[in-house]
Amino acid sequence: MSVEPFGKHVTIVVFGASGDLAKKKTFPALFGLFREGELPSTIKVIGYARSKLSDAEFKERISANFKNVKDSNKHKVDEFLNLCSYIQGPYDTEEGYKKLNEEMEKYEKESGVEKPERLFYLALPPSVFVTVASHIKEHAYTKTGEVRLIVEKPFGNDLESSRKLQESLAPLFTEEELYRIDHYLGKEMVKNLVFLRFSNEFLSASWNKNHIRSIQISFKEAFGTEGRGGYFDDIGIVRDVMQNHLLQVLTLLTMERPVSIDPEAIRDEKVKVLKAFGELKTDDILLGQYTKSEDGSKPGYLDDDTVKNDSKCVTYAALGMQIHNERWEGVPIVMRAGKALKESKVEIRIQFKEVAKGMFNDIQRNELVMRIQPSEAVYMKINSKIPGISAVPSVTDLDLTYSSRYSKDFWIPEAYESLIRDCYLGNHANFVRDDELDLSWKLFTPLLKHIESKDGPTPEPYAYGSNGPKNLRPFLSAHGYNFYDEGTYEWPLTTPNVKGKM
Numbered sequence: 134m135s136v137e138p139f140g141k142h143v144t145i146v147v148f149g150a151s152g153d154l155a156k157k158k159t160f161p162a163l164f165g166l167f168r169e170g171e172l173p174s175t176i177k178v179i180g181y182a183r184s185k186l187s188d189a190e191f192k193e194r195i196s197a198n199f200k201n202v203k204d205s206n207k208h209k210v211d212e213f214l215n216l217c218s219y220i221q222g223p224y225d226t227e228e229g230y231k232k233l234n235e236e237m238e239k240y241e242k243e244s245g246v247e248k249p250e251r252l253f254y255l256a257l258p259p260s261v262f263v264t265v266a267s268h269i270k271e272h273a274y275t276k277t278g279e280v281r282l283i284v285e286k287p288f289g290n291d292l293e294s295s296r297k298l299q300e301s302l303a304p305l306f307t308e309e310e311l312y313r314i315d316h317y318l319g320k321e322m323v324k325n326l327v328f329l330r331f332s333n334e335f336l337s338a339s340w341n342k343n344h345i346r347s348i349q350i351s352f353k354e355a356f357g358t359e360g361r362g363g364y365f366d367d368i369g370i371v372r373d374v375m376q377n378h379l380l381q382v383l384t385l386l387t388m389e390r391p392v393s394i395d396p397e398a399i400r401d402e403k404v405k406v407l408k409a410f411g412e413l414k415t416d417d418i419l420l421g422q423y424t425k426s427e428d429g430s431k432p433g434y435l436d437d438d439t440v441k442n443d444s445k446c447v448t449y450a451a452l453g454m455q456i457h458n459e460r461w462e463g464v465p466i467v468m469r470a471g472k473a474l475k476e477s478k479v480e481i482r483i484q485f486k487e488v489a490k491g492m493f494n495d496i497q498r499n500e501l502v503m504r505i506q507p508s509e510a511v512y513m514k515i516n517s518k519i520p521g522i523s524a525v526p527s528v529t530d531l532d533l534t535y536s537s538r539y540s541k542d543f544w545i546p547e548a549y550e551s552l553i554r555d556c557y558l559g560n561h562a563n564f565v566r567d568d569e570l571d572l573s574w575k576l577f578t579p580l581l582k583h584i585e586s587k588d589g590p591t592p593e594p595y596a597y598g599s600n601g602p603k604n605l606r607p608f609l610s611a612h613g614y615n616f617y618d619e620g621t622y623e624w625p626l627t628t629p630n631v632k633g634k635m
């Protein structure tokens with residue numbers, strides 16, 4: 134089904150407008166879109182929450198994180214804030230919603246709108262999702278126009294709770310009306326995956342078990358759960374980023390070619406490949422929990438007062454995965470994620486098979502790296518003759534680093550900007566569909582049950598600021614990933630040492 138873009142007179146309502154997500158992401162993203170002319174200056178934006186906030190307090194709060202404000206576009210801040218207003222109201226009784234509806238109707242009448250267009254954004258804890266959704270349906274819905282509802286993760290805690298949530302939302306909002314945000318789908322490099330894979334014949338042709346030796350998706354954060362330990366203890370790294378963000382990346386990386394760029398065609402292929410994933414084997418995982426940094430300056434996970442002394446919460450995980458289809462049978466896939474590591478980086482690494490032996494000794498594998506953050510880049514490690522008097526190959530790269538290829542002034546939307554824009558345009562491609570969500574929980578729930586059971590595994594300790602658990606390297610080697618000696622690949626500027634390599 135194709136959905137029309139919203140027009141000039143749209144009401145955007147942010148529930149939970151007093152909260153952290155609204156302040157850090159939702160309102161800055163709305164402003165960013167407005168600043169770039171991607172949202173009309175005729176829309177209405179309403180923040181809704183229970184907190185008592187004056188109009189000025191509300192505006193000060195939401196504008197604290199606006200980005201790219203320069204002398205030349207400062208006026209845009211006031212213009213945007215003039216479109217915004219705040220309604221204080223409860224989530225569980227009707228009075229606030231009635232007031233909200235009156236405000237929306239007044240605006241629509243004044244703007245001569247015949248078919249109202251309303252976008253509701255739930256920047257709220259999941260405990261109130263259904264209550265708020267029910268009240269919106271009863272008091273703020275439009276039968277003559279169109280409604281879009283953005284919801285934020287977590288979409289449940291496991292398969293059962295996710296299904297329960299879906300059963301409660303489904304009678305209220307259709308799948309066309311629902312936009313489930315996974316903000317990784319809004320990241321530039323993640324959106325690029327479909328283009329890189331399917332618009333380059335040399336990649337399309339080699340993207341299979343005949344040429345690929347191993348696949349790795351790696352998520353590293355250089356900070357721990359500081360201050361959020363109590364919250365994180367019931368979540369763990371697998372639920373926090375693997376079941377959702379990294380699995381989304383992996384499905385885009387491994388799905389078959391969609392019949393078109395149509396959102397449903399893409400989501401159909403993601404669902405198909407998810408059905409081919411093998412179960413996550415409990416003996417093919419590596420789990421870790423961080424301890425104090427080696428110099429003692431950074432606390433261990435258990436040093437957090439809000440965490441139980443004997444918590445086995447997993448802050449690092451590496452999972453062996455397989456896909457049982459013609460394209461991927463036998464290709465080892467590793468998804469790994471960790472907090473409190475040496476650096477912050479999210480990347481995909483595809484190692485290709487070795488070339489035939491005979492002509493060259495010690496030739497390294499081609500490796501395609503797609504760096505999602507920081508600083509987007511795609512580079513392919515290739516073997517090339519060392520220039521000059523040498524007659525041996527060494528590793529260099531074909532490199533697309535965004536910061537050196539695209540002008541600094543060229544606007545690349547941030548994840549939330551990109552996704553809110555997609556929703557405005559009625560494009561579902563980068564949102565999670567109900568069947569996709571169900572399959573992701575089906576895949577991860579048995580593993581989570583094993584990890585979280587009373588006799589579940591004890592995670593291996595690793596120091597804050599390190600590379601992760603000591604067993605990581607053997608784990609990756611066992612999954613087909615080759616490490617090469619340090620110094621055999623240098624980036625970006627190289628003066629090759631050709632002595633003895635003639």
Ligand SMILES: NC(=O)C1=CN([C@@H]2O[C@H](COP(=O)(O)OP(=O)(O)OC[C@H]3O[C@@H](n4cnc5c(N)ncnc54)[C@H](OP(=O)(O)O)[C@@H]3O)[C@@H](O)[C@H]2O)C=CC1
Binds near residue numbers: 152182287
């Ligand atoms: N913060 C972030 O960076 C991210 C958040 N998310 C998700 O987005 C959603 C919102 O997150 P975030 O803004 O951090 O959450 P907050 O805890 O800041 O809650 C948002 C607002 O909801 C209201 N609220 C808080 N607790 C309750 C409660 N128990 N019952 C009813 N209302 C409550 C408060 O508003 P008031 O009391 O004024 O009504 C609060 O300002 C969550 O689902 C979260 O998982 C997802 C990704 C990142």
Ligand SMILES: O=C1O[C@H](COP(=O)(O)O)[C@@H](O)[C@H](O)[C@H]1O
Binds near residue numbers: 316354373374
């Ligand atoms: O959803 C989450 O994602 C963030 C990482 O997002 P990023 O855009 O900064 O890469 C993670 O820190 C957080 O724990 C998790 O809930």
